[in-house]
Amino acid sequence: MAHLSFILIFFLIYYSYCQQCDQSSDIARFDCYPENDATQEKCLARNCCWRQPFENRNQREKHFSAFHDINVPYCYYPKDFPTYKLQTNEQTEFGQRLRINKSETTYMPHDITDLTVDLIYETEHRFRIRIYDTIYKRYEVPLEVPVITKKANQTDYDVKINSNPFSLLITRKSTGVTLFDSSVSPLIFADQFIKFSTRLSSPYVYGLGEHRQALLIDLTEKWKKLTFWSRDFPPVENTNLYGVHPFHINPEFNRDNSTNFHGQFFLNSNAMDIDLQPLPALTYTTIGGIIDLYIFTGPTIQNVIEQYWDIIGKPIMPPFWSLGFHLCRYGYNSIENMLATVKRMDDANFPYDVQWTDIDAMSSYLDFTYDEKNFHGLPDFVRNLQANGKHYVNIIDPGISSVQSPGSYLPYEEGLRKNIFMKKFNSTELILGKVWPGITAFPDFTNPNATDWWTNISSIFHDIVPFDGMWIDMNEPSSFIDGSSDGCTMNNLDNPPFIPNVLGGSLSSKTLCPSAQQYLSQHYNLHSMFGYFEAKVSNAALKTIRKKRPFVLSRSSFAGSGKFTAHWTGDNRATFDDMYFSIPAILNFNMFGITHVGADICGFGLETTEELCTRWMQLGAFYPFMRNHNDLGQKDQDPGSFSYAAQQSMKQALLMRYSLVPFWYTRHYEAAMLSRTIIQPLFFEYPNDRNTYNIDQQFLIGRALLVSPNLKTETTSINAYIPSDVWYEFPSGIRVEKVGTFINLDAPLSKINVHVRGGFIIPMQIPGDNLIIGRGNPFTLLVVQSQWGNANGNLFWDDGDSIDSIETKTYNYLEFSLMNGTTLRIDALVTNYQDRPMRLELVKILGVNKTVTNVNINGKSYTNFLYNIFDQILLIYGLELDMLTQSIQTIQWTMTN
């Protein structure tokens, strides 16, 4: 009898195990043992299921892309894994406040069994979920986000609460599509381990930076792990890199073939993994903070971006000069070499605006010094550049040398006096790392004294070398040693029970101990925001010192950094692969709200070649931020150092950039004011054309220019996608006949393919030697007719350098419109910046398909025009029209019937 009941119980347990572990397919498994040392025994100890995947792994392997890094887990959560139950649900002004709790704990120490869930209906298109410890206040990300106390009257989303087990389901009202569904796996909330999952609407994901990856994360057959923890490492795939942006966009494909988009932002700064799987689903695993999740319902992709930037802040309006060409290298080693480079550039007549120096110009790598021997005369060199309309930017690293002789190094001593350096855990002793100058202390830019200190020491150096911008590097923060000169503690911050898949396997790998003390919290929480706070403080310091619009370039970034800084993609290498990866990186950073972004042109590490550098200068001419930068020991790669032929190809691209600067500058204005991305992937403009979803070797500037670089060595043509629309080659004005398909385009070394889109008017300007010299030059308009004969464009113009020209409306704003293929109208809507006339000299209209017989300007007949029926181009020249003198001006033409 006893024997029988034993068997029965055993059978029942076994049966329930099977049932609880039954998943309809491998892709519905959620990883219960992400660590590297998974075994059946360790898995079962977590009360999880251990099974071989159903499908043959080897066979499956073939379908995965070359870069896949994870696969179907053997160890996964059973359906009855202990999790929370809903206890109370209270209506509040902002929505609902829930209490959830559980009795059983999980495999992670310090489970938090009582949680509060705030469901905040922030706007019609924005929903916020906050899940936190009911009793104890936990660390929260110190980002100033809008605080909503009143529930939106109307929402385009529905929220359903499952009580046992607790989960949330959010759907789009209009289509019923699932936007968020956490029922797919159990919520785990322990002190240093928070994990939850959601179903995705489609297997297409965009965003989730900073990572080196293709634009489209396609989960159709792919499992993927992305790790977030700021890290100094030359970009490679599948590693955490310099910045942290836990934001993604997910398209929803509807039955009627229309597409909506929604976005999600996980406001959390702790080390984390995001796992993606083909279900499709996404899992957040973070080791601190709270769950603070935003859902943006779009429905268009630009709506999603706008809704995201409403939370993190819009990008900074950059100074006009920073749109020019920047030249830098590590290893000029002497002012003579730098002068020779500048001379090469000038002799070859390259337009160029900004000269930079790297750490070799410092004295013993000490911040706020220069090498008076090898760079003697640097102050005069800088003043000379400035006298000729150029600008100068120098590098500053966060590590401040702590071992200089007393009284000799103010940055350190002032820092001590203002108490701004990071401390060891539970101690007043400074935590010391090692960087270029040797042993250094690290400023805590969250300390309220930091701005004064940084401004003070920057200002003193500015009196000596009057720099125009700050390049803040190494701010992950990077250290040559792990942890500190004394190692780290054994406490749970330095040794958490779970470590996301960070490079080096430890949170202190090539950075400070997580237990280090900062003003706002532990470094454990704030590490990935180091660059964010340094950029914020540097931006403020520059405003105080120069009283002009600040230019900061930061390597490390966090969500919201775009309010303060530009960004480049770090220490890339001189390879064609690196050149390609710069495009998805720059597209992603535009989504992340850091629109002023570029990659080191021609490659930082490794030796470039003339071919690669030519291609890259051509591509880089269409990065928002254009800088050629080179590593120590590599041969020169400034444009002037190459053959005459290569120089001509580079210069051609540079001249395109400079002639388009009014168009670029207006895009920055729209980014800062209207939350528009400056460069964007094709699918942003053609969301119903699935061909565009995967395109990241081409990109759009604004909505109107399509750039299709040649990214392959020793080829003279490219296969480019031309969306179904009206397109003309730029600048020739030749119409593209075949659209809506991939076509071969001629792409010899002397050419970058750029196309302009019908329906747009592009304001341009005759370039000068640099942007300051060229500012008064005449404007031109490129009018590109749509198939209906209309087009629109706009132009923002101010002094380019004032901090508050937008707030005080000290600018000009013009709109251009073409109607009926015969009337171009210029509307000067704001004309408050009247320093000099804005002379329009030339108008070029593409797609004029009948002979033009007359031109009228403001009602008066005008004879300076040229028309050719084969080109279908109308040129109206010699205009001398000041666009500011009248609020409306018209240029009209008549054509034969």
Ligand SMILES: *[C@@H]1O[C@H](CO)[C@@H](O)[C@H](O)[C@H]1NC(C)=O
């Ligand atoms: C959850 O909270 C409710 C209400 O306070 C309480 O009655 C219940 O015992 C709690 N359950 C657990 C498992 O703590």
Ligand SMILES: *[C@@H]1O[C@H](CO)[C@@H](O)[C@H](O)[C@H]1NC(C)=O
């Ligand atoms: C909601 O509606 C009320 C009354 O119609 C209105 O006063 C209020 O401003 C609205 N609130 C929002 C956030 O739209």
Ligand SMILES: *[C@@H]1O[C@H](CO)[C@@H](O)[C@H](O)[C@H]1NC(C)=O
């Ligand atoms: C959706 O697109 C497919 C493929 O292009 C087509 O066969 C189908 O008819 C379309 N459906 C609707 C509702 O337009």
Ligand SMILES: *[C@@H]1O[C@H](CO)[C@@H](O)[C@H](O)[C@H]1NC(C)=O
């Ligand atoms: C700021 O600096 C002053 C000394 O100048 C010091 O007394 C104070 O403690 C510092 N504040 C913080 C928050 O460290």
Ligand SMILES: *[C@@H]1O[C@H](CO)[C@@H](O)[C@H](O)[C@H]1NC(C)=O
């Ligand atoms: C911090 O230091 C004090 C004094 O040395 C000690 O009493 C205390 O236990 C320490 N706290 C922690 C959390 O280690």
Ligand SMILES: *[C@@H]1O[C@H](CO)[C@@H](O)[C@H](O)[C@H]1NC(C)=O
């Ligand atoms: C920097 O700080 C020092 C010491 O507080 C002060 O004497 C000096 O005037 C400050 N300089 C500037 C430019 O702010």
Ligand SMILES: *[C@@H]1O[C@H](CO)[C@@H](O)[C@H](O)[C@H]1NC(C)=O
């Ligand atoms: C000529 O251009 C107009 C737009 O300006 C367009 O509507 C018309 O279809 C074009 N005609 C031909 C034959 O292409």
Ligand SMILES: *[C@@H]1O[C@H](CO)[C@@H](O)[C@H](O)[C@H]1NC(C)=O
């Ligand atoms: C455009 O054409 C329509 C109809 O032909 C006409 O009513 C309208 O006035 C025209 N607009 C302009 C600006 O010429």
